[in-house]
Amino acid sequence: MRVAVVSDTHLHSPDSRLEALYRRHMAGADVLIHLGDMVGEEMVDFFHQHPRFYSVRGNCDGGLWAMDVPATRTLTLEGCRMGAAHGWGPRELVWKTVADWFGPGYDLILYGHTHKRDERSIPDGPLVLNPGSLLAPRDGLPGMAMLEMVPDALPRITWIDISA
Structure with missing residues (x-):
C-alpha cells in the first residue's frame, strides 16, 4: 500500500502546479493524507477527489468548512497505527508535542506546521515524520513523503522533491 503524505499547501484554491503534482504523485497512491493548512475550502474539495483522502485541520484552516475537519486523527493501515495532527507549540518542539499528545501505542506519528522535513525515531x-511543505518550505526543500506500507512493519519512506 502506498500512502502519499502532504502538508502546508497554503492555497485558497488549486492552481495548475498543484493539479500537476496531484496527477503525478498523489492520484495513484492508495491513500492520501494532508496534515493541515490547506487554507481554502476549494482545496478540501480538490483533495476529496482522491477516494481515500484523510486530513487534519491546521492553524491556518479557518471558516465554517474547517469545523468539519478534525484536529487530530488516528488511522491503522496495514497494521501500522498512526496518529496525525498539524502541530502546535514552539517550532523546534512540535514533533515532541504532537508525539506526547498521542502518547504510547502508536507506530507512526505524522505532523506538519513547521514547513520542514523531519524524520526521527x-x-x-x-x-x-513531517513531510515538510509541498509548496512553501522553510528549509528550501519543497516536497512530500510517500510511505510504502507493508503488513505489521514500519513504512519505508521515500522523499519526493518538487522542483521549482
Missing part, C-alpha cells in the same frame, strides 16, 4: 516509541 523515539527510543522505544514511534517513528515521527
Whole structure:
C-alpha cells in the first residue's frame, strides 16, 4: 500500500502546479493524507477527489468548512497505527508535542506546521515524520513523503522533491 503524505499547501484554491503534482504523485497512491493548512475550502474539495483522502485541520484552516475537519486523527493501515495532527507549540518542539499528545501505542506519528522535513525515531516509541511543505518550505526543500506500507512493519519512506 502506498500512502502519499502532504502538508502546508497554503492555497485558497488549486492552481495548475498543484493539479500537476496531484496527477503525478498523489492520484495513484492508495491513500492520501494532508496534515493541515490547506487554507481554502476549494482545496478540501480538490483533495476529496482522491477516494481515500484523510486530513487534519491546521492553524491556518479557518471558516465554517474547517469545523468539519478534525484536529487530530488516528488511522491503522496495514497494521501500522498512526496518529496525525498539524502541530502546535514552539517550532523546534512540535514533533515532541504532537508525539506526547498521542502518547504510547502508536507506530507512526505524522505532523506538519513547521514547513520542514523531519524524520526521527523515539527510543522505544514511534517513528515521527513531517513531510515538510509541498509548496512553501522553510528549509528550501519543497516536497512530500510517500510511505510504502507493508503488513505489521514500519513504512519505508521515500522523499519526493518538487522542483521549482
